[in-house]
Amino acid sequence: MCGIFGMFDLAPGDDLAALRRQALALSQRQRHRGPDWSGVFIDAGAILVHERLAIVDPASGAQPLRSRDGALALAVNGEIYNHGELRLGRSYDFTSGSDCEVINALYRQGSDPAAWIARLNGIFAFALWDGAAQRYLLARDPFGVCPLYWGHDTAGRLCVASEMKALAGVCADVAVFPPGHVYDSATGQLRRYYERPWRAYAATQGRAPGDLRIALEQAVQRQLMTDVPYGVLLSGGLDSSLVAACAARFARERVEDGGQSEAWWPRLHSFAIGLEGSPDLAAAQLAAEALGTVHHGFVYTFWEGLDVLPEVIRHIESYDVTTVRASTPMFLLARRIKAMGVKMVLSGEGSDELFGGYLYFHKAPSAEAFHEETVRKLDALHRYDCLRANKAMMAWGVEARVPFLDLAFVETAMDFDARHKMAGQGRIEKAVLREAFAGVLPDAILWRQKEQFSDGVGYGWIDGLKAHAAQAVSDREFAAAAARWPYNTPATKEAYLYRTLFEKFFPGEACAATVPGGKSIACSSPAALAWDPSFAGHPDPSGRAVQGIHAQALTPLATV
Numbered sequence: 001m002c003g004i005f006g007m008f009d010l011a012p013g014d015d016l017a018a019l020r021r022q023a024l025a026l027s028q029r030q031r032h033r034g035p036d037w038s039g040v041f042i043d044a045g046a047i048l049v050h051e052r053l054a055i056v057d058p059a060s061g062a063q064p065l066r067s068r069d070g071a072l073a074l075a076v077n078g079e080i081y082n083h084g085e086l087r088l089g090r091s092y093d094f095t096s097g098s099d100c101e102v103i104n105a106l107y108r109q110g111s112d113p114a115a116w117i118a119r120l121n122g123i124f125a126f127a128l129w130d131g132a133a134q135r136y137l138l139a140r141d142p143f144g145v146c147p148l149y150w151g152h153d154t155a156g157r158l159c160v161a162s163e164m165k166a167l168a169g170v171c172a173d174v175a176v177f178p179p180g181h182v183y184d185s186a187t188g189q190l191r192r193y194y195e196r197p198w199r200a201y202a203a204t205q206g207r208a209p210g211d212l213r214i215a216l217e218q219a220v221q222r223q224l225m226t227d228v229p230y231g232v233l234l235s236g237g238l239d240s241s242l243v244a245a246c247a248a249r250f251a252r253e254r255v256e257d258g259g260q261s262e263a264w265w266p267r268l269h270s271f272a273i274g275l276e277g278s279p280d281l282a283a284a285q286l287a288a289e290a291l292g293t294v295h296h297g298f299v300y301t302f303w304e305g306l307d308v309l310p311e312v313i314r315h316i317e318s319y320d321v322t323t324v325r326a327s328t329p330m331f332l333l334a335r336r337i338k339a340m341g342v343k344m345v346l347s348g349e350g351s352d353e354l355f356g357g358y359l360y361f362h363k364a365p366s367a368e369a370f371h372e373e374t375v376r377k378l379d380a381l382h383r384y385d386c387l388r389a390n391k392a393m394m395a396w397g398v399e400a401r402v403p404f405l406d407l408a409f410v411e412t413a414m415d416f417d418a419r420h421k422m423a424g425q426g427r428i429e430k431a432v433l434r435e436a437f438a439g440v441l442p443d444a445i446l447w448r449q450k451e452q453f454s455d456g457v458g459y460g461w462i463d464g465l466k467a468h469a470a471q472a473v474s475d476r477e478f479a480a481a482a483a484r485w486p487y488n489t490p491a492t493k494e495a496y497l498y499r500t501l502f503e504k505f506f507p508g509e510a511c512a513a514t515v516p517g518g519k520s521i522a523c524s525s526p527a528a529l530a531w532d533p534s535f536a537g538h539p540d541p542s543g544r545a546v547q548g549i550h551a552q553a554l555t556p557l558a559t560v
Helices: 016-028 083-087 099-108 113-117 209-223 238-257 279-291 302-307 309-316 321-339 351-355 359-363 367-383 385-394 407-414 431-436 459-472 475-479 493-505 509-513 526-531
Strands: 003-008 037-042 046-052 072-080 122-130 135-140 149-152 158-161 181-184 189-192 230-233 269-274 294-299 344-346 399-401
Touching (some): 003 122, 016 037, 046 122, 072 099, 099 122, 113 181, 209 238, 238 344, 238 351, 238 431, 302 309, 302 321, 367 526, 459 493
Parallel strands (some): 269 294
Antiparallel strands (some): 149 158
């Protein structure tokens, strides 16, 4: 992954030299995303800046990627996993081995952009400039794994960037570019290109559990596309352990086959983090021993986490409580991973949204309600787990890939009738996924109860944050929260603390509006609070807030 910045709709009288300097300065705010190289393109109608993290084709894949005739300039943050098959039969004259250059080739075929963008299986946000047509395209992957923001400066020029910090103070109307959409300057329209039948419960079909196993193995294999050292995040939970198990299998196969990537990183390394004695550290060690990975379990202290809290909020660009809680240990882990020379890791995000893995799903009143909530959760991923995994890791120049959100795997997972996904009445959450991988992991891992990352790093982490906020925010300050922030008013002192830190870096209503709001229990959408009367009492995003489900549930008073 990388960082991109673009400026479009330049006027004939604009000072291009001055705008070039400004674009470079703004892009520098997100250079942590691409510490390997910076590239600049400038034309009478557009400026593109690219901050590169070299993962595929590090020798010749520098961006912006130009067509052989010089008319096209492309800046991409992401990876296109099916670029090989999309290249086949193309008459386009490729200039590099970059997986992203296939975007230029597809554009040149002249068809509807929405049609060919929908063929990309990958994680991406891109800006493409066609100098000959004076036309540009902006697009983002279906689930928003790669971040993208846009807005207008005071002169009306459209600016886009991978992170909001590059636009804050420049674009008063900064906003999130929606996932699964493309904007075409030729029509002036923002269009959805990713629309699937499975969004409607009635369209889902029956699938065999074995289909899940095959599809996930194939997704992991696709996403091991890399020319640099890689690893896996391994919390010891079901999702990260399954990804690690698949990766370990293919890493071993490449050793036997003499694959090129093994010369870079001959053994699979796994990484975990937690407070001393955390549930995740113990489970991760057990999983790593079973899988044969070279495991690194890092311990952090509560105060180390608290010390970096302002920097974490600056990087993740969010004040959402559960996002901040989980991003902080991930931010610390990313720094450790980068210090070991690893530039890409596989992670388990997306599974809970696809299979209803959060503990509140135990209370779903029907299969249809269950399915509708998974769709809501997938739609919101770009503001929660995808945002966290991307920005917390990219703060240190480490790319996180998410095989559960591979488009082919999503099609398989969402085609399951939700009746087979439902938990409750003695059936554990994500049972259909666990059954599909029977025998792959130790039973203690395969059947481990869902533990949200911010809980699994150690229960003292969230408890400590609440206690700290109670001391840092006075009753008088908290009582005036609604007057200070009418939009998304903090509901707890912990939320008040995060909002205060966020505002220092991202002032203004537009920036605040990029962060989701509403009550939640165990990461639920606000809509799911109606599933159980107890949810409305003292909602908290911790999984321990679900009474009668989590093995170490909080008392209602402790969730306040």
